[in-house]
Amino acid sequence: MDRKRYVVMGAGQVGFQLARSLSQEGHDVSVIELDPEIRNQVEEALDVRVVPGNGAEVQVLEAAEVGDCDLFMAVSSREEANLAASLLAKRLGAKRSVVRVETAAHEASHRKLYQDVFHVDLLLSTQLLATTRILNRIRGHNTVAVEYFAGGKVQLRKITLGQSSELTHRALKDIELPEASLVVALYRGDELIIPSGDDRPQPGDEALIVGETETISRFERMLTSQPEKIGNVVIAGGGPIGVLVAQSLAALNVEIRIIEKDKKRAVELAARFPKTEVLHGDATDLALLKAERVDRAHFFVALSGHDETNLMASLLAQELGIPQVIALVHRAETSHLWRRLGLLKVLSPRALANERIHEYIDNGYNPNIVSLRRGAAQVIERRLYPASPAAGVTLAEMSPPRGLIVGAVVRGSRVFVPRGRDRLEVGDVVILFVREEELGTVQLLFPGRDA
Amino acid sequence: MRLDSLTRPDLVFPGLPGTDASTLLRALATEVADSGAITDGDTLYERLLEREELSSTGIGRGVAVPHCKLRKLDQVLLAIGISDRAVDFAAIDKKPVRLFFLVVSPDDQPAAHLKVLAAISKWVQTERRVERIVELKDRQEIFDLLGPEELG
DSSP: OOOOEEEEEOOSHHHHHHHHHHHHTTOEEEEEESOHHHHHHHHHHOSSEEEESOTTSHHHHHHTTGGGOSEEEEOSSOHHHHHHHHHHHHHTTOSOEEEEESOHHHHHHHHHHHHHHHOOSEEEEHHHHHHHHHHHHHHTSOEEEEEEEGGGTEEEEEEEOOTTOTTSSSOGGGSOOOTTEEEEEEEETTEEEOOOTTOOOOTTOEEEEEEETTTHHHHHHHHSOOHHHHOOEEEEOOSHHHHHHHHHHHHTTOOEEEEESOHHHHHHHHHHOTTSEEEESOTTOHHHHHHTTGGGOSEEEEOOSOHHHHHHHHHHHHHTTOSEEEEEOSSGGGHHHHHHTTOOOEEOHHHHHHHHHHHHHHTTSOOOGGGHHHHTEEEEEEEOOTTOTTTTOBHHHHOOOTTEEEEEEEETTEEEOOOTTOBOOTTOEEEEEEEGGGHHHHHHHSOSSBO | OOGGGSOOGGGEEEEEOOSSHHHHHHHHHHHHHHTTSSSOHHHHHHHHHHHHHHSOOEEETTEEOOEEEESSOSSOEEEEEEEEEEEOOOOTTOOOEEEEEEEEEETTOHHHHHHHHHHHHHHHTSTTHHHHHHTOOOHHHHHHHHOSOOOO
8 A cells, every 4th residue: 555644733533533544544644732641642542653742833843744744634623723834834845735624614715715825725614514414414415515616606516316306307408497506517326427408317316516605505495305394493502503504594494493592692693593583591401492392393403512412402302202313522532422322313523524534535635526536527717818718708609518517607706607698708717617538628718727 | 610621731730840849839830921821920929829828738648739819810720730759748638749730810709719729629539530640741641630520
């Protein structure tokens, strides 16, 4: 096996698991850790090199020999230190870097900026990972992954098509898609199709859909479980993940209720979600749950910042007979205990981060979800220059070959999914979905480097 | 669209000399100007270089498609160059290049310009085509290999 050199900054739960799995795979792993107690644990448990100190300091990075490492993973719980360390590590010669950030907003809206400024190859938000997973469970496992482009204005979703999906059994050109959305790829078994209007999506396909973030939920409504099928959802804990989940479900017209312990926070949430019932109270208070007839809910999602609260509230929700209970567990190592208690649907944001980084490594360090299948297709962002042959041409005139789709156009502050009559202009940034064979065509029609 | 409808045998130039990208582009631009198809070879060469600076037109499989737009041209012009030696052209697949499709278009026909480029990209994708054409020495034989396929 090809032995790689990895440096992990921060031996918290994400870092510890990563260091363990990568060293067990036979790779050369160094771990940077500030806390002497955690260092001792790492030294006792793992076959890795331990470097004491703060990863945001140059001499510490040098001691960890980041200069020739294959991947630098800044996954400590300190977001600012992670970003600074990534910047320094890249400057010192690290080939690639992963940075863990806490809030979803970073990844959704400013991924490109962070990548450019801090030289981050993969920016990872534990909140966004957890939110996506929770929504999948609720919506019926349809969205496999979400990715953002153009400063968060364009969203890419990978959706598994069900038997009854309105998208299947007809040619794409005959299916009325919501405006500002487009099917840009179909995964069918081992095959990846960049479709033209004549392609017919089939049940079981994974469809990659691009659309404006604000309108893509309409697409989802069309494809996946209807809101009435999802039923009532109770969210216990109105923290950042709770808010993200509530936002997405509200966009799908799903009926939700939020239970929040903190009075001030509950008032804020009520103002933010005017159509939603916000209960001020303790989700572990059986009397409250009964009084509010929480037992009528179809989903109960425990998303507070405290594992004990989530555990307790979930057990009560199960006791009340709510069919689907999902709980967030922050301490990943205890999740198997929870499963033993019968709380099968537990998810840990940190364990998800670990999975995502492994996926990134296994995919040959390709951060895009659509570049799976060993680069069979790619997403490319290109700016149009005066010398770009595509500038001044309408999509209809261009009639791009099968295997090349112009998925979205960013023009100033506006983003749109182009149609045949739209003319591309100098200064536009286009987001292209391209099969490998058509990369040469892209090189000719849309010259330049990634925007 | 057929590639052989855009060019003619006297715009086919086998045996181009040069060991690097810019001397080859220069040689090709000079040949095209000498053939009388355009008037100003120097301007053509400069425009081609400008375009290459944006990013290489080496599209892989040993092919490059240098192109630009010029004023006072009636229609899209295609010339074919084959170099004696494969040269480094910073192509996307990093393979050295021997086959050159030079495309010069009127500056007010962007759609026509783009369609020709897309057609060339499609022509190149057929297996063994590039390998066969670069071994030919005769202008007419090279020209004949360009057609008669309809390339959309």
